[in-house]
Amino acid sequence: MSHRNFIWICLLPLVVVTAAFFLLPMAQLLAVGAGGSRGVSAYLAIITEPRYRATLINTVVLAAATTIATLVIATIAGLFLQRHRFPGRAVLIAMLTFPLAFPGVVVGFLIILLAGRQGLIGAITAAVTGEKVVFAYSIFGLFLGYLYFSIPRVILTVMAAVQKLDIGLEEAARSLGASPWAVQRDVVLPALGPAFVASGAIAFATAMGAFGTAFTLATNIDVLPMLIYTEFTLAANFAISAALSIGLGVIAWAILALARSMSGGAVAAAG
Amino acid sequence: MSAVAGHGASVHIQNCGKTFPDGTQALAPASLDIVSGETLVLLGPSGCGKTTMLRIIAGLETPDAGGRVLFDTTDMTAVPIEQRHVGMVFQSYALFPNMTVAENIGYGLKIRGVDKSVRAARVAEMVALTNIGGLENRRIDQLSGGQRQRVALARAVAVRPRVLLLDEPLTALDASLRDRLRSELNSLLRSLGITAIYVTHDQAEAMELGDRIVVMRKGAIAQIGTPREIYFAPQNRFVAEFVGAANIVEGPVAGGRLTLPGGWLALDNAADNAAAVAMIRPETIGIVAEADAFLRGTVESVAFIGDRQRLVVTGAANQPLTVDAPNTINVRAGERVGLSVTPQAVRVLPKED
Amino acid sequence: MRDRLIFASQLGFTLLVAAFLVVPVVLSITAGVTVNYFRGIQSGVTLQWVVQVWNLYAGEIGLSFLIAFATLAVTLVVGVPAAYGLHVKGGRLSRVIEEIITLPLAIPGLAIALALLLTYGGFGGFRQSWLFILAGHVVFTMPFMVRSVMAVFASVDIKTLDEGAASLGASPWTRFCNVIVPNAMPGILAGSLMVVTLSLGEFNLTWMLHTPLTKTLPVGLADSYASMRLEVASAYTLIFFIMIVPLLVAMQMFAEKGETK
Numbered sequence: 066m067s068h069r070n071f072i073w074i075c076l077l078p079l080v081v082v083t084a085a086f087f088l089l090p091m092a093q094l095l096a097v098g099a100g101g102s103r104g105v106s107a108y109l110a111i112i113t114e115p116r117y118r119a120t121l122i123n124t125v126v127l128a129a130a131t132t133i134a135t136l137v138i139a140t141i142a143g144l145f146l147q148r149h150r151f152p153g154r155a156v157l158i159a160m161l162t163f164p165l166a167f168p169g170v171v172v173g174f175l176i177i178l179l180a181g182r183q184g185l186i187g188a189i190t191a192a193v194t195g196e197k198v199v200f201a202y203s204i205f206g207l208f209l210g211y212l213y214f215s216i217p218r219v220i221l222t223v224m225a226a227v228q229k230l231d232i233g234l235e236e237a238a239r240s241l242g243a244s245p246w247a248v249q250r251d252v253v254l255p256a257l258g259p260a261f262v263a264s265g266a267i268a269f270a271t272a273m274g275a276f277g278t279a280f281t282l283a284t285n286i287d288v289l290p291m292l293i294y295t296e297f298t299l300a301a302n303f304a305i306s307a308a309l310s311i312g313l314g315v316i317a318w319a320i321l322a323l324a325r326s327m328s329g330g331a332v333a334a335a336g
Numbered sequence: 337m338s339a340v341a342g343h344g345a346s347v348h349i350q351n352c353g354k355t356f357p358d359g360t361q362a363l364a365p366a367s368l369d370i371v372s373g374e375t376l377v378l379l380g381p382s383g384c385g386k387t388t389m390l391r392i393i394a395g396l397e398t399p400d401a402g403g404r405v406l407f408d409t410t411d412m413t414a415v416p417i418e419q420r421h422v423g424m425v426f427q428s429y430a431l432f433p434n435m436t437v438a439e440n441i442g443y444g445l446k447i448r449g450v451d452k453s454v455r456a457a458r459v460a461e462m463v464a465l466t467n468i469g470g471l472e473n474r475r476i477d478q479l480s481g482g483q484r485q486r487v488a489l490a491r492a493v494a495v496r497p498r499v500l501l502l503d504e505p506l507t508a509l510d511a512s513l514r515d516r517l518r519s520e521l522n523s524l525l526r527s528l529g530i531t532a533i534y535v536t537h538d539q540a541e542a543m544e545l546g547d548r549i550v551v552m553r554k555g556a557i558a559q560i561g562t563p564r565e566i567y568f569a570p571q572n573r574f575v576a577e578f579v580g581a582a583n584i585v586e587g588p589v590a591g592g593r594l595t596l597p598g599g600w601l602a603l604d605n606a607a608d609n610a611a612a613v614a615m616i617r618p619e620t621i622g623i624v625a626e627a628d629a630f631l632r633g634t635v636e637s638v639a640f641i642g643d644r645q646r647l648v649v650t651g652a653a654n655q656p657l658t659v660d661a662p663n664t665i666n667v668r669a670g671e672r673v674g675l676s677v678t679p680q681a682v683r684v685l686p687k688e689d
Numbered sequence: 690m691r692d693r694l695i696f697a698s699q700l701g702f703t704l705l706v707a708a709f710l711v712v713p714v715v716l717s718i719t720a721g722v723t724v725n726y727f728r729g730i731q732s733g734v735t736l737q738w739v740v741q742v743w744n745l746y747a748g749e750i751g752l753s754f755l756i757a758f759a760t761l762a763v764t765l766v767v768g769v770p771a772a773y774g775l776h777v778k779g780g781r782l783s784r785v786i787e788e789i790i791t792l793p794l795a796i797p798g799l800a801i802a803l804a805l806l807l808t809y810g811g812f813g814g815f816r817q818s819w820l821f822i823l824a825g826h827v828v829f830t831m832p833f834m835v836r837s838v839m840a841v842f843a844s845v846d847i848k849t850l851d852e853g854a855a856s857l858g859a860s861p862w863t864r865f866c867n868v869i870v871p872n873a874m875p876g877i878l879a880g881s882l883m884v885v886t887l888s889l890g891e892f893n894l895t896w897m898l899h900t901p902l903t904k905t906l907p908v909g910l911a912d913s914y915a916s917m918r919l920e921v922a923s924a925y926t927l928i929f930f931i932m933i934v935p936l937l938v939a940m941q942m943f944a945e946k947g948e949t950k
């Protein structure tokens with residue numbers, strides 16, 4: 066067997082598996098989306114139909130808020146952890162990163178424990194003010210859940226990027242008279258730009274498509290994944306749910322592709 | 337050692353060119369015959385196609401349509417490398433990090449199903465041959481550069497290949513180690529009597545190792561010859577200037593004399609030519625008293641190098657001449673000198689288009 | 690003095706973030722072993738909830754492991770040779786293939802699950818079996834295996850090693866076994882950990898693909914969150930932590946080893 070043929074044989078199973086269980090289903094999804102009563106215009110429904118549009122806006126705003134908050138939090142913590150050595154640092158890093166692969170459902174449950182009807186915050190506020198604060202099932206609970214989900218990953222990316230920073234640049238800026246704040250603003254943050262774009266895009270795309278957390282919180286908040294789920298299972302509206310999920314997929318993919326072209330391929334796999 | 341000697345194939349390259357899928361023509365169609373047991377060196381500047389030629393012989397690249405590679409009389413063009421029975425030493429050595437030194441050396445034999453005890457004996461023989469005793473059980477990342485080079489060589493030779501192919505095997509080493517390994521390699525190749533094709537861009541390496549040298553330029557063969565032929569009788573300006581230092585002088589030839597701004601040079605049976613180009617090696621120019629010479633100039637600079645001194649002489653030819661003079665004579669910058677050159681040392685180059 | 694202040698406030702902030710991540714986990718663990726969470730830990734410590742979860746959900750947990758290891762087997766058998774093929778082949782086609790298999794990372798699991806349902810929903814036998822979930826998990830985890838292995842290939846000059854083995858007479862298959870796979874081992878291990886971890890925790894796809902007879906651990910979790918008392922749900926979460934945390938720790942250690950190398 067020639068080497069060429071061997072390489073094709075190596076690739077063949079992947080091509081078959083991908084074609085059968087990804088490309089073909091995706092094509093089917095595309096066809097079903099266009100096969101409903103609305104025809105191809107189903108793909109525009111996500112924008113033209115007021116109810117869907119409101120949901121889309123909701124989802125985008127929530128995802129954007131999650132992304133910005135995560136970036137701010139993770140940058141402060143990541144810079145701090147990478148720049149200082151102190152006892153307990155390793156434990157702190159471990160605490161901040163181990164929730165990395167918790168599924169969305171579990172995160173939802175953790176938010177319930179924190180801010181749900183029997184939650185810690187409720188218990189504390191009840192004891193202090195006499196009024197029980199419960200927000201797990203509101204959009205703020207979902208926001209908190211997404212935050213929980215993205216912080217570990219973004220912290221890791223920021224820390225890796227900070228480690229690669231040339232400390233000489235900062236020293237040069239200081240030798241030129243820049244204050245610590247000016248150094249952060251003019252040297253450190255710009256150098257971290259690609260890492261921000263990369264990890265921000267992943268956080269955004271993940272928040273757009275996350276389903277488990279919203280499902281567990283069982284909120285009535287309209288976010289796109291929940292809408293798709295209810296359209297499919299409750300309303301059995303296959304065409305619309307297909308069109309909506311294509312729309313969701315395209316948005317998530319476009320964000321990641323854009324970020325990748327902006328940050329020069331630094332966007333790692335979303336986990 | 338006799339066990340590994342004398343099994344080299346002759347190699348015949350017929351009309352082999354190579355155009356890569358991106359359109360780069362790395363090699364214009366070329367033919368080349370390599371005698372059994374000879375060491376042939378492919379020499380040329382970076383990017384001239386040496387590696388491409390070697391990889392075609394190895395079977396790692398297929399030549400463009402029409403090209404053929406023969407070992408002795410067998411057409412190997414369509415045979416993949418693993419069946420060509422070659423030995424190859426890569427520039428980066430390509431030693432397997434997941435195997436020990438001994439496992440690396442024995443790998444080719446293992447593939448051939450050679451019995452374990454025979455294999456061990458042969459590995460020991462190779463270890464002795466390449467002076468790496470005591471390293472057999474080391475991992476590759478525990479070796480120095482020179483040791484890796486020896487392991488790579490031992491591994492390639494252990495299978496008693498029909499042709500040994502080496503792609504710049506010494507380039508990754510520092511200068512003094514390179515010199516030492518070069519002479520070791522030289523005696524090894526001689527004693528093995530193997531057919532070897534050796535790629536380098538270092539002319540000193542080519543001179544020492546090559547029975548014959550193929551000088552390549554921009555994907556084509558510029559000259560084939562023994563080291564002496566290449567050095568003393570370059571067929572064109574490129575070879576003259578690439579191999580060793582060369583003074584290129586230009587002027588009209590009439591009646592066996594080449595006329596230059598500072599006088600003239602006698603030539604060996606040269607035809608008349610209104611605009612001839614000739615090459616003179618710096619060490620063939622003698623410094624004499626101005627009055628005793630037919631060619632004169634002014635010493636512009638003197639650089640003492642130790643075993644000799646390098647002078648730059650202006651005014652003799654249209655370009656400054658480089659002269660390698662003995663370290664004993666006493667000349668100073670600004671002095672007028674005479675230059676003596678024997679007719680045999682002046683090589684008139686064919687006209688180039 | 691100012692530096693101390695900056696340090697203290699940054700440390701305080703970081704500790705707060707860590708608390709946000711860790712406190713709910715601690716709550717969940719305590720709830721899982723408390724007799725009555727409403728009355729608090731004073732009500733006593735018990736393993737009864739854990740035992741109850743085990744009795745109720747052992748099947749789900751077992752199926753999750755079956756699927757996780759089947760996913761691992763498929764991604765190994767399909768993904769490792771493919772990573773080699775993509776690396777050696779190079780060129781535009783390889784990039785396109787790599788791009789396509791990476792798409793499931795960007796496209797929400799829900800969409801992929803819908804697509805699979807709409808395509809294979811009619812194939813009763815397949816639809817009803819755990820293989821249906823396996824297909825989803827393979828699509829979702831494949832890019833992690835392929836990329837993890839390709840990352841190693843990019844750093845060890847696998848092409849030259851391959852040529853070296855070929856020059857010594859080894860056939861493509863022999864080379865693959867003797868040289869390619871052993872040298873890709875770090876990537877294969879890292880990819881394997883990732884695949885198993887992701888498959889064990891996968892919910893978005895699985896929720897859509899499962900049937901009453903093919904429930905996985907996370908599906909059971911969602912079930913228990915919706916219908917069981919808090920202590921049971923917590924005990925179940927505790928079991929999940931116990932299974933997933935060693936994998937996460939191994940993954941972290943791997944990442945660190947890779948960095949210091």
Ligand SMILES: Nc1ncnc2c1ncn2[C@@H]1O[C@H](COP(=O)(O)OP(=O)(O)OP(=O)(O)O)[C@@H](O)[C@H]1O
Binds near residue numbers: 382383537
């Ligand atoms: N796979 C390839 N695809 C396209 N062009 C190639 C490929 N391999 C080599 N080339 C081109 O072919 C030409 C000859 O390359 P080759 O490697 O044979 O040079 P070389 O003489 O060995 O140079 P060096 O001394 O730098 O190793 C170069 O211009 C190179 O860029």
Ligand SMILES: [Mg+2]
Binds near residue numbers: 388
């Ligand atoms: Mg080369």
